[in-house]
Amino acid sequence: MTARLSTNLLPIDPTTCRTEPRTMPPAESRVALLEELRVARAGGDSDQLHTTLDRWSLRPLTGGRNNHVYVWDDPHRGPTCIKIYYRVDDRRRADREWSTLTLLAEHGVTDVPRPLWIDRNGAEPAIGMSLLDGVPLLQSPNLPAALKNMTHTVQRIQAVPPSGLLAELDRIDSIAHYAFRLTELWPGQLAEYPDDPLTADMRQLLAAWHGSGDRELIRQSAPYVLSRGDANLLNWLVLPSSSGCVDFEFSGRSTVAADAADQIEHISSRDVPDDVWYGLLGDLGVDRTNTPQFRAAQRTCALRWLAVLWKQRGRRAEEFTRQLERVRQLQSTESPWRL
Structure with a gap:
């Protein structure tokens, strides 16, 4: 049975499968929705899940890697974005996102979702936030202007001093983690494929990075800023007079140079001209x-993405080849990005 959500909700009676109209206050309405949604998701029955989504007027959104995201027409607050974190580990994605959105709201930063509530009940925490509705940035007819507006939003975010949890945790996929991947993980992975025709080239590029001094440069101390943590341009939207962003589950502390490099070298940025x-x-x-720290971080980020795509080189051959050319360009003494 389908019922559009209003002030008279129709909760299902599990014993009779009948519905009885009943007015629910905002908190009770949200708790009932989450309980029913979690049960439907855990059951693995697509029909049951579809019925639940339809009954609560929930519309799934695409893009979540570690979560499921829905739009709910909350009768008390209007269109609300609900994010359920099905992947829970020591990275504390829900806590990071809630802390960041709360901190940004306290400092009057707009063009980001406004936090509404957090529900830590059960194995899958959930967050409700205002819906940020706009055109995907990469589809903007004036991409340079949209990117310019994006940098203004980044400036406002970075101007907020990290505090609480965010002052204690580096952003997920920090520049230090990239260096760890290149130093401790990728060499071992390459060693498993000694006869692969690409292995020698990968080792040569990795050796060039080790010998460049980049690892030492990115370790130099610099003031911490609040970082979104995820440089994917797919998380940016063109709004009427600005560019806004969503997805703060990777947020934490970082540096300006590292975040600038990560933004430019993210694979979603490859279609933006240099x-x-x-x-x-x-x-x-x-x-x-x-600038020296930025250039070092830039080469580090590019090589890290090459390592990621190397593992998927069979099914993402074109992206891997493009990233290989990018790393060679950045490491070349003739690169326009070189000092």
């Missing part, structure tokens, strides 16, 4: 004081 990024370096906080 001359556009050159023009945005100042807006991303790169200046003569941190």
